[in-house]
Amino acid sequence: SQQGEEDPQALSIQEGENATMNCSYKTSINNLQWYRQNSGRGLVHLILIRSNEREKHSGRLRVTLDTSKKSSSLLITASRAADTASYFCATDEGDFVFGPGTRLSVLP
Amino acid sequence: GAVVSQHPSWVICKSGTSVKIECRSLDFQATTMFWYRQFPKQSLMLMATSNEGSKATYEQGVEKDKFLINHASLTLSTLTVTSAHPEDSSFYICSARDNQQPQTQYFGPGTRLLVL
Numbered sequence: 001s002q003q004g005e006e007d008p009q010a011l012s013i014q015e016g017e018n019a020t021m022n023c024s025y026k027t028s029i030n031n032l033q034w035y036r037q038n039s040g041r042g043l044v045h046l047i048l049i050r051s052n053e054r055e056k057h058s059g060r061l062r063v064t065l066d067t068s069k070k071s072s073s074l075l076i077t078a079s080r081a082a083d084t085a086s087y088f089c090a091t092d093e094g095d096f097v098f099g100p101g102t103r104l105s106v107l108p
Numbered sequence: 109g110a111v112v113s114q115h116p117s118w119v120i121c122k123s124g125t126s127v128k129i130e131c132r133s134l135d136f137q138a139t140t141m142f143w144y145r146q147f148p149k150q151s152l153m154l155m156a157t158s159n160e161g162s163k164a165t166y167e168q169g170v171e172k173d174k175f176l177i178n179h180a181s182l183t184l185s186t187l188t189v190t191s192a193h194p195e196d197s198s199f200y201i202c203s204a205r206d207n208q209q210p211q212t213q214y215f216g217p218g219t220r221l222l223v224l
Contacts, residue, residue: 035215042114042201042217043152088151098144098152 023089131202
């Protein structure tokens with residue numbers, strides 16, 4: 001198993017701004033996934049990007065993957081207060097291992 | 109989309125009692141399920157991998173006699189916290205790997221355990 005490492009660990013922005021979170025990992029992957037977790041709640045799957053993909057969009061979310069740098073980024077555009085949550089990336093080599101997460105606060 | 113349920117969502121128990129948490133895949137079969145533990149403001153830590161019909165594989169540092177896992181069918185895994193103590197209070201999350209899409213896991217909503 002390997003661990004994704006998110007950066008930054010905490011991010012505070014104003015509503016309407018864009019939020020960018022980064023994730024780095026150590027070895028080769030089949031896919032990388034981003035999840036959101038609201039305080040005290042379970043995980044919500046946001047997006048999966050495969051190792052042969054470079055960019056993927058889903059609504060206001062944009063994920064990029066750079067396998068040469070072993071990194072991924074999650075961009076949330078036009079953020080809303082409801083986007084306030086912790087965001088985790090997870091990579092898989094059979095089992096998923098989660099990074100520490102980025103705590104995003106979107107201020108109204 | 110695929111749904112995984114957990115029951116109960118909340119449990120409060122006295123120290124020394126055992127608590128069973130169920131994880132069900134509702135519309136797909138899952139030979140493999142995972143159990144995670146999460147402390148406040150921390151990430152999820154994999155506790156064990158549960159395989160239908162065989163013994164679970166525990167991560168280093170996780171006591172198998174303390175956290176009993178049973179995966180008796182392709183849609184149900186249970187985690188029993190035996191002789192629970194206050195330090196076992198945590199958020200327990202399960203996930204299930206879809207047999208038809210093995211690179212994707214679906215997560216349950218979590219179970220919050222408070223041991224008094």
